Amino acid sequence: MKQYLKNTWYGIWTVLIGMKITFKHLFTPAVTIQYPDVKVPLPERVRNRLYVNIDDCIGCDQCSRACPVNCIEIETVKSLPGENLGTTSNGKKKALWVTKFNIDIAKCCYCQLCVPPCPTECIYMTDVYEFSEFERDNLVYKFANLTEEEAVEKKSNYEKFQAEKEASRQVGAAASAKPETPVKTQQENKNE
Amino acid sequence: MYQFLFNLSGSEIIATIFTAAVILVFILLFVLFAVWFERKVSAHMQDRLGPMRVGWHGVLQTIADFVKMLQKEDIIATEADRKLYTIAPVLVFTGSFAAYAAIPFSSKLLGSEVEVGIFYLLAVSSFVVAGILMAGWSSNNKYSLLGAMRSAAQIVSYEIPTALVVLSIVMLTGTLSLEKISQLQTAYFWNWNIFGGPEFSLAKFLLIPFMFVGFLIIYISTLAEVNRTPFDIPEAESELVAGYFTEYCGMKWAMFMLSEYANMFAVSAIVTILFFGGYQSPFGYLGNSIGAEWLVPFEQAFWFIAKGIFFVFVQMWLRWTLPRLRVDQLMTVCWKYLIPYAFLNLIIVGFISLL
Helix, strand or coil: CHHHHHHHHHHHHHHHHHHHHHHHHHCCCCCCCCCCCCCCCCCCCCCCCEEECHHHCCCCCHHHHHCCCCCEEEEEEECCCCCCCCECCCCCECCEEEEEEEEECCCCCCCCCCCCCCCCCCEEECCCCCCCCCCHHHHEEECCCCCHHHHHHHHHHHHHHHHHHHHHHHHCHHHHHCCHHHHHHHHHHHHC | CHHHHHHHHCCHHHHHHHHHHHHHHHHHHHHHHHHHHHHHHHHHHCCCCCCCCCCHHHCCHHHHHHHHHHCCCCCCCCCCCHHHHHHHHHHHHHHHHHHHCCCECCCCCECCCCCCHHHHHHHHHCHHHHHHHHHHHHCCCHHHHHHHHHHHHHHHHHHHHHHHHHHHHHHHHCCCCHHHHHHHCCCEHHHCHHHCCCCCCHHHHHHHHHHHHHHHHHHHHHHHHCCCCCCCHHHCHHHHCCHHHCCCCHHHHHHHHHHHHHHHHHHHHHHHHHHCCCCCCCECCHHHHCCCCCHHHHHHHHHHHHHHHHHHHHHHHHHCCCCCCCHHHHHHHHHHHHHHHHHHHHHHHHHHHHC
16 A cells, blocks of 8 residues: 555656656757758868869869879860960969869769879868759869860860971971961960 | 527527537647647757748648648558548547537637536547547558557546546536536636635635645546557557558548647646636636726637646647556556546545535
């Protein structure tokens, strides 16, 4: 009988203790973070989407070679003598037209091995981590700032230049002044 | 309200339909609110936020869910008993809706002034068992059947302590009519039955502890009758998928949820009427003091709904505090604890009311 009354008392008392605890929690601030509106600050050296500052890129292809999954594709065309491609922000002279700089972010494994080799620090990881797409092709990011026509033009210019060089070599020393002309047009094109 | 409509239209049918419609609208609005409220209460008790994106703090979440539910395909399992399967949710909701017929929301808004109101309520609320059994049986699913059987066992056993406590109140007040029980506890909160009733005498003070015990017993047993945690073994998610409505989807499932939440309020209303003064205000009426008589029924409705929602909140509070009871524990609580206490309480209240 004593045990019975004790059980009853414990039954009621422990429920009240539990209710006290839950009632307290009713007024403790929630730990939820309202994700799309509020984001957790990321760690400083977090590795997320790659970005290439193409203005600084000298087309050295070192990032592409460092990549363990071959997700960076770079094509370059040599500039013609006398062409001014400008300098990078840390003062390096650019010598190559970067006609193609594609990063297939779907392949990327976020290892960051491409970042340290870059001589101009133009490829780096950003803190953007929401970039899902419906089409897989949209995940191939094109960073080259030349349009396709321009790229073709640069290529043909260079080929022309090479061909002329070959020709001039075959013709002889007399044709040494010839390459001047295409270079001039090239500069005019660039000014446009 | 019924009388007013009857005088206005001169037709019993119109008056009945309108009164029923008002109550139905109340139930629907209450369920919309309660589902949201439950999610909010549960979330905040677990230090979460709950629905936040549809409307202010997610108030329109239930409406969005309802629209989703409307669009769902109505699937009936091939092996199910189609007729019973279709009738069951309607029957369950009818049972809980019928209970509202006798509940006095205020002195003017009462569905029907039945003299045997509390008796009718107890009778009609066990009507739900038939629907639940039907749902479990017709689903032709072992989990549904198990849930339905558990539910039947639970509701039938917990009706006994409920009835015993109701009986002690009936002995005290001398009436079965919910309206009259409410009227007796008028004026101030110390006239409520939980504080020993309106008569100022020695008996009033002697009754207070026993009334409190009675309140605890009826609250626990009605909580079990509406199948809510910690007594939710009929729909135990972790054991029986969803219990008796495992096979249901879309609007039929919504009917079960509707009746569950409607039952929660009905049961809270019973507790309110029996022990907490029904629709009576705890501190007198504003309408009386400023001389606007027409305001009183609205105030009464406000107090009634506020009290009801408070007890619904306590039900939710208990739900997110306590774990589920095992089947044998459930029966132990009922037969070994609640019933003896309720019986003892009944006898003592009987003696005191003889004083």
